Amino acid sequence: MPNPPPALRQHLASMPGLSRRASLSALLLSPWLLPRVGAQVVQPVDSGGHSAVQLAMPWPAGRSPQGFGVSEKFDGVRAVWDGRVLRFRSGRVIAAPTWFLSALPRVALDGELWIGRGAFDRLSGVVRQAEPDDEAWRAVKYLVFDAPGHAAPFAQRMAYVQSTLAQAQQPWLMPVLQREVKDARALQTLLHDTVRQGGEGLMLHRSDASWQPGRTDALFKFKPELDEEGLVVGHQPGKGRLLGMTGALLLQMPSGQRFALGTGLSDALRRDPPPVGSWVTYRYRDRTPSGLPRFASFLRVREAE
Template identity: 70%
Template sequence: MPTREFENASVTQQVDSHPKAQGLNRRHALGSLLIGPWLPCLAWAQNERVSTQGKSRAQLATSWPPSRSPQGFFVSEKFDGVRAIWDGQVVRFRSGRVLSAPSWFVAALPEVALDGELWIGRGQFDLLSGVVRKEVPDDAAWRAVKYLVFDAPGHAAPFAERVRFVQSTLASKHVSWLMAVTQDVVTDTLALQTRLKQTVSQGGEGLVLHRSDALWHPGRTDALYKLKPEPDEEGQVVGHQPGKGRLKGQTGALIVKMSSGQRFALGSGLSDAQRREPPPIGAWVTYRYRDRTSSGLPRFASFLRVRDPE
């Protein structure tokens, strides 16, 4: 059992003055200490085959703190693909919506929950997106798609053990397009930055860091991070700012609402076509930025893409 979770566990209890009640409460407290850290994984494992109507829960990454040491983390490439979660019965997008995959693709998947990225190649996101989002799958186009698996959400164990589980499970399937993501260890911050530069120079998007002793947990956690030359995030379009000068009669900038509720104008990175027909109000867009202002707004933000509806 991971020491960190055990040491940090705490139980608030009200002890009755009766000796039998005290003993019972002590047993309940001990049970909470022993079982509590494992509950997120165990609950997911119990329900991994349940309901094609409920949403899949995904583990989400946050931006890597530049000064943090990578010791204790596995490092892998961040693939610019489409997130795909297999629950043992159906493949889902990150949002939980069912993804229409060919029958041969689904039939080859193991009877355990998997999390990964559908991917064609570096710089091929638009092509991939067009393939995997069709309601009726194009069998020939899907032959170019790989499923790069980086986690097994239903496996109640630390990430290091889940990595070995994914590797052995997928190796036993002998399917060329079903692949475990390579997980490496780097020694220090300099080695991490060197790895990042090499990955980006070869056309990669960035890196993912996953704490090796962490149990699986849905949502954003302190166990999973992304590292890119320029960080990115998503926001919702809530308005359009009219253009001036050359852009008169077009969209000068998108008014974007961040997850914090703050709003800012996003104009850089929009093509002429996107200015003539901008992403509609309500759409979610991805943007890159260098750093943040003192108030938390992105500095030098640049439009990257519209997030396809899921």
């Protein structure tokens, strides 16, 4: 086996079993595997101008997590790097400082720009500026959880990401570490602990799955409450105390179904609601037999990208 550099050896020693074994596998197979792992098999931006990304499905309650890499779900801003340009999920270019971009490796990466737990609004204000604030960007981390379009199972893609980022030697550029969880009970405990400490939830990647864009059963999210985005197609007038304000947003779901969302709206948003054509994120517990969300509550407006 080739002797890894000191920074990579230290990085491997800190990893949970799944990540460490995957990284060692990649090194053992080098140089035969890694050139193939790095081969692009899809375009990083689709025909509609959107970044080609994997999208998660809700984790089925009680399912065993064996065969999956489990990681924290970070409440950040999705950022896709194609080796030259950093983009939002929509495909719009992110105006990051030159020092940030020049330090990124010339390979495709997918991850989250992140500052810390509970700091989404602060992060959003930093990364969505047309002219980057150099000092504000110093607090931003790029947490990488995949290598888009690389022809290898997820465990090997993450080994490739880990070794690549270790070579970059940037403290703000790091892989999202994966762990093995033995059963559904242990997964539930991990979710509880993560949320109690301020985390949003968990992500589960099927370790043997190839990368593919779009919604896939190779990637799941596990949260105390589910969330989804809806298109604002109208405003319903308020009554009583809310007279003269917006009582509810009329949303269209990805399925095409529509429902009224009023819970969670502040008075400020009711006076100046998200316009028709904008997207908002809402939380919900489960679905009705017809597919509508139960106990839906407004979370945030999705910023234009």
